[in-house]
Amino acid sequence: MADTGWSSCARSLKGVILDMCGVLYDSGEGDGVAIPGSIEAVRKLKASDLKLRFCTNETQASRDKFVAKLQRLGFDISVEEVFSPAPAAVAVLKQRGLRPHLLVHDALLPEFASVDKSDPNCVVIGDAADNFSYQNLNEAFRVLIGLEKPVLFSLGRGKYYKEMDGLSLDVGVYMKALEYATDVEAEVIGKPATSFFQSVLNDMVLQSHEVMMIGDDLVNDVGGAQQCGMKGVQVRTGKYRPSDEKHPTVAADGTVDDLAQAVDMILSQRC
Amino acid sequence: MADTGWSSCARSLKGVILDMCGVLYDSGEGDGVAIPGSIEAVRKLKASDLKLRFCTNETQASRDKFVAKLQRLGFDISVEEVFSPAPAAVAVLKQRGLRPHLLVHDALLPEFASVDKSDPNCVVIGDAADNFSYQNLNEAFRVLIGLEKPVLFSLGRGKYYKEMDGLSLDVGVYMKALEYATDVEAEVIGKPATSFFQSVLNDMVLQSHEVMMIGDDLVNDVGGAQQCGMKGVQVRTGKYRPSDEKHPTVAADGTVDDLAQAVDMILSQRC
Numbered sequence: 001m002a003d004t005g006w007s008s009c010a011r012s013l014k015g016v017i018l019d020m021c022g023v024l025y026d027s028g029e030g031d032g033v034a035i036p037g038s039i040e041a042v043r044k045l046k047a048s049d050l051k052l053r054f055c056t057n058e059t060q061a062s063r064d065k066f067v068a069k070l071q072r073l074g075f076d077i078s079v080e081e082v083f084s085p086a087p088a089a090v091a092v093l094k095q096r097g098l099r100p101h102l103l104v105h106d107a108l109l110p111e112f113a114s115v116d117k118s119d120p121n122c123v124v125i126g127d128a129a130d131n132f133s134y135q136n137l138n139e140a141f142r143v144l145i146g147l148e149k150p151v152l153f154s155l156g157r158g159k160y161y162k163e164m165d166g167l168s169l170d171v172g173v174y175m176k177a178l179e180y181a182t183d184v185e186a187e188v189i190g191k192p193a194t195s196f197f198q199s200v201l202n203d204m205v206l207q208s209h210e211v212m213m214i215g216d217d218l219v220n221d222v223g224g225a226q227q228c229g230m231k232g233v234q235v236r237t238g239k240y241r242p243s244d245e246k247h248p249t250v251a252a253d254g255t256v257d258d259l260a261q262a263v264d265m266i267l268s269q270r271c
Numbered sequence: 272m273a274d275t276g277w278s279s280c281a282r283s284l285k286g287v288i289l290d291m292c293g294v295l296y297d298s299g300e301g302d303g304v305a306i307p308g309s310i311e312a313v314r315k316l317k318a319s320d321l322k323l324r325f326c327t328n329e330t331q332a333s334r335d336k337f338v339a340k341l342q343r344l345g346f347d348i349s350v351e352e353v354f355s356p357a358p359a360a361v362a363v364l365k366q367r368g369l370r371p372h373l374l375v376h377d378a379l380l381p382e383f384a385s386v387d388k389s390d391p392n393c394v395v396i397g398d399a400a401d402n403f404s405y406q407n408l409n410e411a412f413r414v415l416i417g418l419e420k421p422v423l424f425s426l427g428r429g430k431y432y433k434e435m436d437g438l439s440l441d442v443g444v445y446m447k448a449l450e451y452a453t454d455v456e457a458e459v460i461g462k463p464a465t466s467f468f469q470s471v472l473n474d475m476v477l478q479s480h481e482v483m484m485i486g487d488d489l490v491n492d493v494g495g496a497q498q499c500g501m502k503g504v505q506v507r508t509g510k511y512r513p514s515d516e517k518h519p520t521v522a523a524d525g526t527v528d529d530l531a532q533a534v535d536m537i538l539s540q541r542c
């Protein structure tokens with residue numbers, strides 16, 4: 001790898017935040033598959049003096065079910081360590097007294113069980129995958145265009161993610177579609193929103209310069225973390241593409257082959 | 272209506288171009304319904320000394336079938352008078368030696384019968400309606416992202432249109448979705464592309480300042496025609512919304528209740 005000096009800052013690190021899909025595992029049929037070395041890398045981080053959190057834009061499952069899947073794959077992860085957009089969205093909705101029309105994956109619906117969904121006055125979209133039918137997108141559009149003050153929440157703004165059979169469109173694509181149709185700018189809940197990263201830092205009781213984010217998404221993981229004041233390192237797994245290393249606006253603090261290499265470099269600087 | 276002076280220019284007019292859906296008829300179940308007075312308005316224009324053409328972004332049917340529907344509704348229209356995006360797209364594809372992956376309405380497929388669609392090296396999207404499933408959009412995305420030089424054609428860039436049961440998302444929304452996913456800018460074939468309006472003017476053998484466009488879409492009909500040097504008049508039927516009259520960037524040369532009123536005003540100036 002090209003070490004651009006990021007690992008030397010590992011000495012002053014107090015915490016690490018890991019993206020999940022594309023860093024820990026590749027999604028696909030069933031539970032997907034763990035990326036080689038990543039289970040052991042998480043174990044090493046947990047055995048170190050670094051604080052560790054996981055930060056995902058996963059919205060195809062409730063957080064409980066999602067963590068259970070990672071546990072089945074062999075990862076030592078608990079629900080309390082995982083930050084995902086749906087619980088954050090529920091908090092925002094309740095705080096602002098908003099009643100959502102939901103366009104999300106069926107498996108995400110339990111996260112919103114406690115939210116009043118009658119007579120909707122906003123729209124929430126997640127990575128709905130096959131639920132992004134023409135009819136469902138049109139229904140969300142009609143709700144928005146019928147509101148005096150339309151409010152659209154998007155659980156992330158990713159373009160696509162990697163599944164075992166190829167790349168798949170993510171929620172950001174449908175966010176752009178609804179933004180164009182309605183002339184409304186979506187409020188993003190999840191990465192790369194600074195408020196989302198900040199809530200993870202608050203939970204770690206750390207300052208942003210003390211923490212490194214490791215992800216496969218250059219814009220949403222690396223760029224989002226950098227906007228927040230953290231170091232951002234990209235792995236060459238998951239949705240990584242070689243063109244990321246020549247991106248016009250976002251440059252990672254480092255690029256590594258995979259999580260195992262990143263963790264070995266971080267920990268070797270701390271001995 | 273607020274006559275902003277446009278009808279006084281009617282004396283120098285030599286031709287009129289009419290949008291179809293939302294001006295002549297409202298679409299919906301079956302053939303849809305003619306807008307009151309529009310059949311007679313077309314008859315009056317044809318009886319005048321003005322040249323008349325029809326210009327639509329309709330891509331849910333082949334031009335033949337579409338014109339047959341209008342004839343069933345009672346309009347005096349022939350295929351040669353109607354300009355629609357699919358025949359224009361076929362010409363562009365053949366000219367540039369491109370083989371399309373099509374994401375269009377099933378009923379539009381016959382228009383592309385003469386085009387080589389093997390081993391696609393571009394994507395063409397139209398108003399595919401229910402064919403805009405997640406799976407189909409993802410397939411188009413995968414074709415584009417797999418091309419060394421991705422080319423995306425969009426048959427129009429409309430946001431939505433009015434059906435009898437409410438507003439429905441148009442092709443432009445899915446164009447924006449694919450543009451965001453792939454970082455490719457679509458080439459628009461149809462309104463508001465200047466090349467499309469120009470092909471209609473060429474067929475009329477008229478200069479742009481001699482022609483008026485009448486449509487219900489402020490941006491794509493009125494704004495597109497004005498960009499091309501024509502007068503653009505909006506009707507308060509179809510997808511018209513009162514907020515159009517306060518649009519930040521496009522101001523119609525005139526706004527009328529419906530086509531019947533527009534035609535009566537034009538013809539009264541010519542007596």
